[in-house]
Every structure is written in C-alpha cells, then in structure tokens.
Amino acid sequence: IKKEVKYGQLTELPRQDEAMKKWRSNRFGQFIHWGLYAIPGGIWEGKTYKYAAEFLKSSAGISTATWDSLQYQFNPVKFDAKEWAKMAKDMGVKYVTITTKHHEGFCLWPSKYTDFDIENTPYRKDLLGEFIKAYNEEGIDVSLYYSVLDWHHPDWRYKLNTEEDKAAFERLKAFTENQLLELLERYPTVKGLWFDGTWDQCWKDNGKFSYDLEKKLKEKNPGLIVNSRMRADEYGSRHFDSNGVLMGDYESGYERRLPNPWDVAVTKNDWECCMTIPENQWGYHKDWTLTHIKTSNELIEMLVQCTSQNGNFLLNFGPRGEGNFREKEVKLAKEIGDWMDDNSSVIYNCGYAGLKKQSWGYFTKSSDSDDAINMVVFNKPINGKYRVKLNKGSIIKRAYLLSKPKKSFNLEEIANGEYFLDDVKGKCKDPFVIIIELEDKDSKKFKQK
Numbered sequence: 001i002k003k004e005v006k007y008g009q010l011t012e013l014p015r016q017d018e019a020m021k022k023w024r025s026n027r028f029g030q031f032i033h034w035g036l037y038a039i040p041g042g043i044w045e046g047k048t049y050k051y052a053a054e055f056l057k058s059s060a061g062i063s064t065a066t067w068d069s070l071q072y073q074f075n076p077v078k079f080d081a082k083e084w085a086k087m088a089k090d091m092g093v094k095y096v097t098i099t100t101k102h103h104e105g106f107c108l109w110p111s112k113y114t115d116f117d118i119e120n121t122p123y124r125k126d127l128l129g130e131f132i133k134a135y136n137e138e139g140i141d142v143s144l145y146y147s148v149l150d151w152h153h154p155d156w157r158y159k160l161n162t163e164e165d166k167a168a169f170e171r172l173k174a175f176t177e178n179q180l181l182e183l184l185e186r187y188p189t190v191k192g193l194w195f196d197g198t199w200d201q202c203w204k205d206n207g208k209f210s211y212d213l214e215k216k217l218k219e220k221n222p223g224l225i226v227n228s229r230m231r232a233d234e235y236g237s238r239h240f241d242s243n244g245v246l247m248g249d250y251e252s253g254y255e256r257r258l259p260n261p262w263d264v265a266v267t268k269n270d271w272e273c274c275m276t277i278p279e280n281q282w283g284y285h286k287d288w289t290l291t292h293i294k295t296s297n298e299l300i301e302m303l304v305q306c307t308s309q310n311g312n313f314l315l316n317f318g319p320r321g322e323g324n325f326r327e328k329e330v331k332l333a334k335e336i337g338d339w340m341d342d343n344s345s346v347i348y349n350c351g352y353a354g355l356k357k358q359s360w361g362y363f364t365k366s367s368d369s370d371d372a373i374n375m376v377v378f379n380k381p382i383n384g385k386y387r388v389k390l391n392k393g394s395i396i397k398r399a400y401l402l403s404k405p406k407k408s409f410n411l412e413e414i415a416n417g418e419y420f421l422d423d424v425k426g427k428c429k430d431p432f433v434i435i436i437e438l439e440d441k442d443s444k445k446f447k448q449k
C-alpha cells in the first residue's frame with residue numbers, strides 16, 4: 001500500500017525539458033575533486049595512508065585546527081583553467097562536476113558565509129569562477145558538487161540529540177541554504193548541483209527543509225538538475241522516497257560501481273555512475289602504486305556500458321595542490337579522447353537499444369534514429385562470427401565497421417531477428433564499432449503486403 005509522502009519526489013520524471021535532454025545526451029562527464037586534501041596527497045608526517053586521500057584528516061587523526069591551517073598553503077601556481085578545460089574537451093566530455101566544498105568544508109569560491117575559503121589563501125582569486133568561465137568557453141556544461149557534511153563548521157552535528165544540537169543545526173541549515181543560493185547567484189550558467197554528505201541522521205531528520213530547499217534552488221535557476229543524493233523524504237528514505245519513487249532528477253547511487261550489464265530495470269530512470277581511476281581515491285594521492293590503476297580500455301568499457309543502459313559516466317580526476325594533473329591522468333585523458341575522436345557517435349545522444357546484452361560487448365542506439373543500432377565490441381568471438389540477436393521481426397539491411405563503412409559484413413540469418421556476422425576486421429587492440437542498419441519499418445510492412 002502507498003504511504004502518504006509529502007516530501008518525496010518534487011519533479012515529475014523523466015523530465016523532457018531541454019536542460020534534461022541536454023544532460024541525457026551529454027553522457028560523458030569529468031569529475032574534479034580538488035581541495036586542501038590535495039596538498040598532503042595522502043601522506044602525513046612521512047606516513048602514507050592507503051585510504052581515500054580526501055579522508056586523510058580522519059584516517060591520520062588530524063585536528064581540525066591543524067587541518068584547517070592547510071588553507072594558508074593553498075597556492076595553485078600551476079593552475080591554468082583554460083588548459084584544464086582544453087584537456088577535458090580533448091577527452092570528449094560534454095560536462096564537468098567540480099567540488100565547490102568537500103567534507104573538509106574548504107570553499108573554492110569567495111563565500112560571504114565563511115572565511116574558510118579561497119579568498120583567505122595565498123591564491124586569493126575566485127578560482128571557481130575562473131574554472132566555470134574556461135569550461136563554458138570550451139562548450140562544456142558545469143555542475144557543482146556540494147557536501148552538506150562539513151567537518152569544519154562549528155554547527156555541524158551528526159545527530160540531533162539535545163536542544164543545543166538542534167539550535168546549532170538550524171544555523172548549519174541556514175548556512176547551507178545561503179551558500180547554495182550564493183553559488184547559483186554568482187555562477188548563473190551552472191546546470192546542476194551534485195549533493196554529497198547527506199547520509200547522516202541530522203540531514204535525514206530534515207526532509208521538509210531539504211524538499212523546500214530543492215524547490216527554492218530550482219526557482220532560482222530554472223532547469224537546474226539535482227541528483228537523487230540531495231535529500232531524504234520525511235521518513236528518512238534516500239534516493240527513492242518511501243514509495244520507491246526516484247527523488248532529484250537522476251539516480252546517483254552508482255559510486256565506484258556499475259549496474260549489472262544485463263539489468264534492464266535501471267534503464268527506466270536517468271542515472272549517473274561516478275568512477276575513480278585508482279580503486280578508491282577521489283582527491284589527489286601522491287602514491288598511485290597502492291592499488292590497481294584502471295586502463296583507458298577499462299574506462300571506455302564503463303562509459304559504453306553506462307550509455308548502453310541509459311546512464312551517464314562521470315570520470316574523476318584529482319589535481320595536485322599546485323594545480324596540475326599527474327602525468328598518468330593526462331595520458332588516460334588523451335587515450336580516451338583518441339577513442340572518442342573516432343567513436344563518440346555511439347555515446348553522445350545515445351542510450352539503451354532495447355536489446356539484451358550480448359557476449360561481444362554492448363548495443364547503443366542514437367535517440368535520433370530507429371534504423372541503426374551500434375555494436376561496441378570489447379570481446380572478439382573466437383570463431384570470428386558475431387551472433388546478433390535483435391527484436392523479432394527486425395531485418396538487417398547492412399552491417400559494417402564504423403571505421404570502414406564501404407565494406408559490408410556477410411550476414412547469415414539463423415532465426416527471426418537473429419544473425420551471424422562474419423568478422424571482417426583484422427587484428428584490433430582497441431574497442432571498435434559495428435553499425436547495424438535495419439530495414440526500416442515501412443519497407444518491411446510493404447514487403448509483407
């Protein structure tokens with residue numbers, strides 16, 4: 001039976017306004033985690049801490065006073081916003097999400113509501129403003145990550161047990177609302193807000209406040225896109241309200257993990273997977289020998305899988321404290337960009353093809369065409385023949401490599417809508433695309449008559 005939920009879903013989904021259609025067609029985004037944690041980079045007093053570098057304060061048991069003094073060392077002399085935006089453009093991302101304030105509470109913009117911000121660093125300037133301008137100039141949409149959880153703010157409380165807790169958290173709520181409205185006021189081209197640090201009881205007890213806040217933010221910036229992680233309904237249910245209805249505008253529960261590739265249910269909603277290049281480092285860590293570092297082919301496969309299931313892929317980069325990227329990240333961005341140069345047509349404005357996952361790789365389909373299906377191959381079949389199972393009644397007109405459109409595959413129909421394609425491709429080391437052109441519906445109807 002349905003519960004009466006007053007503070008659950010705010011906006012009827014799926015949204016079909018232009019802003020959301022653009023978000024959907026973007027598919028590939030860059031995540032940037034940048035803050036004071038990038039200065040120590042996971043190492044404190046000569047000791048390396050394996051846990052996520054943006055958690056060094058807690059994993060190394062550092063006092064707030066000591067941690068906050070890092071603010072006076074934050075001077076990214078190598079930061080070049082235009083260079084960052086160019087690298088992102090060449091990688092093929094259509095949007096970027098940057099941490100304006102992570103759990104440490106340090107703000108990358110000059111905020112009226114705190115001194116723990118970029119203005120009180122040797123850098124002084126509006127770093128976030130420079131970043132947004134440079135990325136927008138490259139035609140990249142900007143979304144802002146904001147952590148409600150704030151280790152620095154004296155009024156943060158994990159739980160509201162006493163009257164004093166409640167009074168303090170009322171101040172924290174006002175601070176949060178003020179900062180968010182300030183961000184939308186200062187940076188009107190921003191397309192979205194990516195909320196994090198919203199799992200504690202203090203925030204979950206404030207379902208009505210956060211519901212009203214989402215409304216206020218969307219009134220301030222019409223078209224604003226908000227993730228499902230922003231809030232809980234009045235019963236404390238997060239991402240989905242107590243009736244299982246998605247909150248925010250897209251599901252943002254896939255953090256460092258993807259859905260099962262054969263999961264069809266996930267295609268019903270908009271969703272985004274955010275992913276790290278190491279196993280679990282969002283902020284810059286000096287030592288990348290601690291865990292597996294994903295290769296560009298692994299990351300490309302994740303991007304293609306997300307697209308194949310109607311999801312976006314947000315790939316994280318953690319710049320150094322001085323404002324440049326580690327060479328391995330620059331190299332991966334280049335490798336992914338080279339692949340996107342030839343294959344982005346199977347990503348941008350593409351999504352679920354309505355077909356079952358098959359062993360050689362993933363299907364994607366452009367939202368603009370019903371007569372072509374993309375096969376993105378990651379696993380070449382031993383026998384060189386690609387088994388392709390389409391919907392019943394589908395007839396393949398032609399199949400060819402995106403890279404060699406003139407040379408058609410031989411087709412062998414083995415059942416209704418099921419074919420073998422012969423392999424025309426020699427050695428290949430990168431994922432590649434086969435285009436399936438279908439007989440369009442009318443001509444088929446005509447034949448049947």
Ligand SMILES: C[C@@H]1N[C@@H](c2cn(-c3ccccc3)nn2)[C@H](O)[C@@H]1O
Nearest residue numbers: 033052054055102196197255274282
């Ligand atoms: C998007 C990612 N979310 C932040 C995070 C992850 N976690 C976390 C904490 C405990 C268990 C699992 C995950 N807490 N904060 C990470 O720091 C990064 O910002």
